[in-house]
Amino acid sequence: MEMLKINNLHKTFKTKGKFVKALDGINFSVEKGEILGFLGPNGAGKSTTIKTIMDLIRPDSGNVEIDDVDSRMPQARIKIGFMPENPQYYDTLTGYSLLMFTASVFGMDKNFAIKKAWELLEEFDLKEAAKRPIRNYSKGMIQRIGFASAIIHNPEILILDEPMSGLDPMGRVLFKKKLKELNENGATIFFSSHIIPDIEDICSRVLIVNKGRVVADLSREEIKYSTTSGFNIITKSALDLQGVNFEKISNDLFKSYCKKEQLIELLEKIKETKIEIVDIEPVKKDLEDIFVEIAGKK
Ligand SMILES: Nc1ncnc2c1ncn2[C@@H]1O[C@H](COP(=O)(O)OP(=O)(O)O)[C@@H](O)[C@H]1O
Ligand SMILES: [Mg+2]
Known part of the structure; x- marks a missing residue:
């Protein structure tokens, strides 16, 4: 069963009279229960694809479905946990208030949200910093609070754009462990990266994207042993x-x-x-x- 379906996306950006074809007919789907890695060099079209899924960019043609519903519909969006490439939050919010804000957007019960927020703050080592404004957070801390905010409502599908980019080696290990745990508890996971080792440890399948197209669809074993x-x-x-x-x-x-x-x-x-x-x-x-x-x- 397909949790995410990308149907023939095309997107050309026009800046200063120049045309950049970012997506050139991109097609793929993510089955329920998969951890799918979206691997490609800088400029391949990963973020443009992800922004299109999140309706932050309108494609020239094509569409996206979440669990058979157009990804722009509220019924689809409520199933998604999202972390952008370089998270930028209202920097006067504290870590705790960001989590509570996300929880309210997703209509979570307030008492349950408070409990969940503190659990996540503890788990991501942000308890001390919980009541400090995010503008004082380091890159790694922003990455961690961003991830906590993406999962607080227990989403059915996680969509993460280069989630490991700001993390130190220990942070990467913990992050991968958490992704596996979420996946074991039923979440489908789709994340981008331009680093092979980040992908091969945890993905069940890897798509390689280049110049706005999917150029290869590899199993975990293929990516691990043929590279x-x-x-x-x-x-x-x-x-x-x-x-x-x-x-x-x-x-x-x-x-x-x-x-x-x-x-x-x-x-x-x-x-x-x-x-x-x-x-x-x-x-x-x-x-x-x-x-x-x-x-x-x-
Ligand atoms: N808002 C934009 N305006 C103009 N060009 C853009 C814009 N966003 C992305 N691009 C271009 O589209 C291509 C794909 O970018 P992107 O999707 O960000 O790649 P990736 O995330 O794989 O590094 C690149 O050539 C990039 O410069
Ligand atoms: Mg990107």
Whole structure:
């Protein structure tokens, strides 16, 4: 069953006499219960797609449905939790009042909303800052309050534009954990990113978007395993092996990179030396390489 359906969106911006085609016939759908990643480089059309879903931009043609209803209708909107790319809230509001404001927009019972707001403030480590104006929040804190505000009404579908961009590594881990938990409790999740590792850990499916079009639709496994370009081999000492370059990374650890197809050969060479391998870590292709590959296949 489809929770979100994007039907042939086109959008051309006109600025200072110049035309920019942001969406060039974008089509896809998100099934109920999925975590779908929307992956693409800067300028690919991710935010324009998301703004169109949220009715912040009117497309030149095409439409969007949420649970079979036009996404601009109140019955559709009440099912959505949304976080924009660079959240900007009324900066005199406090974190707590922002959550209460969102709760009232969605018609939540006031006492229930108060309870939920404090639970979220606690969970996102914003309890101390709850009564301070948002203008004094750091980027990471704004990201966290924005996320709390997107989920306070327990939405059926979460739509998030680059939700991890302002977070530190620990924040990313916690954020991904929370997304998984919401998904296990029934929420469908659609979020954009231009960073592969942010997507591959948690998504059940990934759409790759470029130049206003969906250019690939990949399963979690495909994105995880077909985007490895090679491996870093970490060893206890540097080896004197022909054609292999070891880099010292700490007192007694050395790293060498090999391409995917050379792994076996390198491991065999190392085996002969009896030197201890500490770790083998995959190295990911960057998005550019993946686009070149996709273009090549087509
Ligand atoms: N309001 C706007 N006016 C003019 N051009 C825009 C506007 N919004 C986006 N664009 C252009 O549309 C293209 C897609 O942008 P966007 O959807 O923001 O990409 P992404 O979110 O994938 O980085 C880019 O070339 C961008 O410069
Ligand atoms: Mg964007």
